[in-house]
Amino acid sequence: MATESNRSMASSRKSRRLFIGIAAVLAIAGVAVGVFLWKRAAPLPAPGSPQYEEYAEAFEVGTAALDADRFSVALENLNHAVEKVAREPAAWANRGLLYLRNNQLTEAGRDLNRAHTLAPDSPEIESLLGLLAEKRGAFDVAVGHLRTAVERKPQDVAACYTLAQLRCQSSDRRCRCRVSKTDGRDPSRTTDQPQGVD
Numbered sequence: 001m002a003t004e005s006n007r008s009m010a011s012s013r014k015s016r017r018l019f020i021g022i023a024a025v026l027a028i029a030g031v032a033v034g035v036f037l038w039k040r041a042a043p044l045p046a047p048g049s050p051q052y053e054e055y056a057e058a059f060e061v062g063t064a065a066l067d068a069d070r071f072s073v074a075l076e077n078l079n080h081a082v083e084k085v086a087r088e089p090a091a092w093a094n095r096g097l098l099y100l101r102n103n104q105l106t107e108a109g110r111d112l113n114r115a116h117t118l119a120p121d122s123p124e125i126e127s128l129l130g131l132l133a134e135k136r137g138a139f140d141v142a143v144g145h146l147r148t149a150v151e152r153k154p155q156d157v158a159a160c161y162t163l164a165q166l167r168c169q170s171s172d173r174r175c176r177c178r179v180s181k182t183d184g185r186d187p188s189r190t191t192d193q194p195q196g197v198d
Helices: 002-039 050-067 071-084 089-101 105-118 123-135 139-152 157-171
Strands: 175-177 194-197
Touching (some): 050 089, 071 089, 089 105, 139 157
C-alpha cells in the first residue's frame, strides 16, 4: 500500500512539474508574441486619410514656423504632429531641431534620439545628433555622427564643413582649419588639416 501511495505522489509531482513547465513555456511564448506585436510598428496613415491630412498640416505649419523663428507656433504644431503620428521620424527631428535652436539640449536629445530610433539610416538625423553633441561639448561624439552623415550623403556640403571644423577642434583646439570649397559631390576635397598653431 505504501508503494502505491509513493507512486501516486511521484506521479502527482511529475504532473505538477509538467504543468509548471508547460505554463512557463506558454508564458515565455506569450511574452515573445507580445514583444513582437509591440515592436512591430503599425503602418503610417495613408496619404489622403483624415489622420494623414491632419498630421501633414500640423507638420508643414510647424516646419514653416520653425524656419521663420516663430518658436511657439512651431512647437504647438510639431507637438500636434508628433501626437497624431508618433511613428513618423520627421516631426520628432524637427521638434528636436527646435529645442536645439532654443538650447533646450535635454529635450532636443530626447526627440532626436527618438527620430534616430525610427529612422536609423537618416543622414539628416545623424547631422542633427552631431550638432547636439557639439553643443554639449562632446566633439568626438559629434565627429562620429557627422562622419556617418557624410558617408551616407556625401553631397551634404554643410555636414562636410562642420565635420572638418569639428575634427580640427577634437584633435587640437589650437589649430586653425582651412576648408576648401566643395562642389557638392566630392567631400574628399574638404581639408581639415591644421594650418598652423597659434
